Amino acid sequence: MNLRNKMKKPLLWCAVALFSFSTMAVTPQPFLKTQVQFNQSQQQADILVILVPENITELNMAKWSKVTRSQINRAIQVAEFTGKSGTKLEIVAPVGLDFGRVVLLGVGEPAQLSRAKAEELGATLSTHVNATKAKRVHVNSQLISDIELNTTISASLAHGMELRNYRFDRFKSKPAARPEQKYSLQVADVKATQARYQQLHALAQGVFTARELTNLPGSSGYPEVFANYSREVLEPLGVKVTILTPEQVKALGMGSLYGVSQGSDNKSYLLIAHWQGAPGQPIALVGKGNTYDTGGYNLKTTSSSIIRMHTDKAGAAAVVGAVQALAGQKAAVNVVAVAPLSINVISRDAQLPGDVVTAGDGSTIEIGSTDAEGRLILADGIWYAREHLKARAIVDIATLTGSKVRALGTAYSAVFTQDSAIEQTLRQAGEQVQERLWPLPLTGYDDITKSRIADRMNTGSPGAQAGAIFLQHFAADTPWAHVDMAGDAFSATAKGIHPEGSNGYGVRLLTEWVQLYQQAN
Structure with a gap:
């Protein structure tokens, strides 16, 4: 046996030990001492x-x-x-x-x-x-x-x-x-101020959960951890939590979600968190939960971008935090968070550019880029909210495209919708909490996601519109809006109400929006 072979076992042991350290248990903890x-x-x-x-x-x-x-x-x-x-x-x-x-x-x-x-x-x-x-x-x-x-x-x-x-x-x-x-x-007025503060304190707890989940590094906050952490936070508040395992995701035909994580040992999950504070059909919040994004085989190649890819789960964190806030407020709303959870890494089993997957609705998707994975997991999340939860309205939220950042920077998130009631109430909610939205068009982009070999492709140009139009298909006739919050989920320095790091963007927006939409509809 030569020296190289003799060294294999010690090197393997070191790698395993390092991996075990990075995946230490993650459980909820108190956020404030004030x-x-x-x-x-x-x-x-x-x-x-x-x-x-x-x-x-x-x-x-x-x-x-x-x-x-x-x-x-x-x-x-x-x-x-x-x-x-x-x-x-x-x-x-x-x-x-x-x-x-x-x-x-x-x-x-x-x-x-x-x-x-x-x-x-x-x-x-x-x-x-x-x-x-x-x-x-x-x-x-x-x-x-x-x-x-x-x-x-x-x-x-x-x-x-x-x-x-x-x-x-x-x-x-x-x-x-x-x-x-x-x-x-x-x-x-002590009584009135205390009551108002308790509502805002519940909202703050939702923001803190979203910050915590988004801040978790890739090897610590992978899909199963995200789902279980959310369950621990939500169930004590009376939220019904369902976690679909990778096997269940696959069995339900959600190949668009499953495919993103197929190259990882940590496969895709689907988290459903339902606060039923009112009768009727639920309002669905669908959040992109890509817990870490290397880009897959369309690899991200700059260190400045890839090091923050743990924030690619900020949309899922936002919908979990919003449901936590609404449950903590005992809000008279019927709302459900749907968080498709994945991790996009490279291995011999990973999805390849040019592959074709079948989504939950039976439609086929050509993988134009493995780095456009967010819309793939959201597609099945939106379909699940429509088909299995019978949502009366759907808003999805995601750190989706660099095109949004180039178009609007971080002063606004982009909103895409053809439903005036959703757009009006979303923008009103955004103004109240200063998580502001600016509408971008959905029409005029015929065949933007056309594929030669499948029903559609997950890429197109301009990028922000391509992502929105791709997702629109899966909402079908359900009133729907897409919020692209790329660039907004992370504060490089402490400013205003946000400390340095992941800021919980979207929790306050969605919490206010659900209540405004409930009142108006």
């Missing part, structure tokens, strides 16, 4: 935050001494602080107060402060507080005199703080300490 409570009186704290409407030039808070008022109003004058939304002024060691710091946080004109802007203020505040050693923070909102505005702004502020304080640190051996402050918010 605490929020609401009251009607001032609480002891390290920092006092006062929400200041625009053009209040002098503060005269209850129980402030003349010396305290003089110091703080002098600081306002010198700093030319006007209360414009997003501005802040900090006074250290204020005279006559037991607080170490007073922070004046401008809210602008309260009647004009949108929900999204209030959430941004919360993120601004949490970032400021996290840079101090403060453990207790009291937020006084009494200068916002309108009770309804006081309620919505205070709850949204707390929501923004929570969204910014999420951390993905499960793979760090010594993670940095998470923010751990106790916030007390002095509000006009």
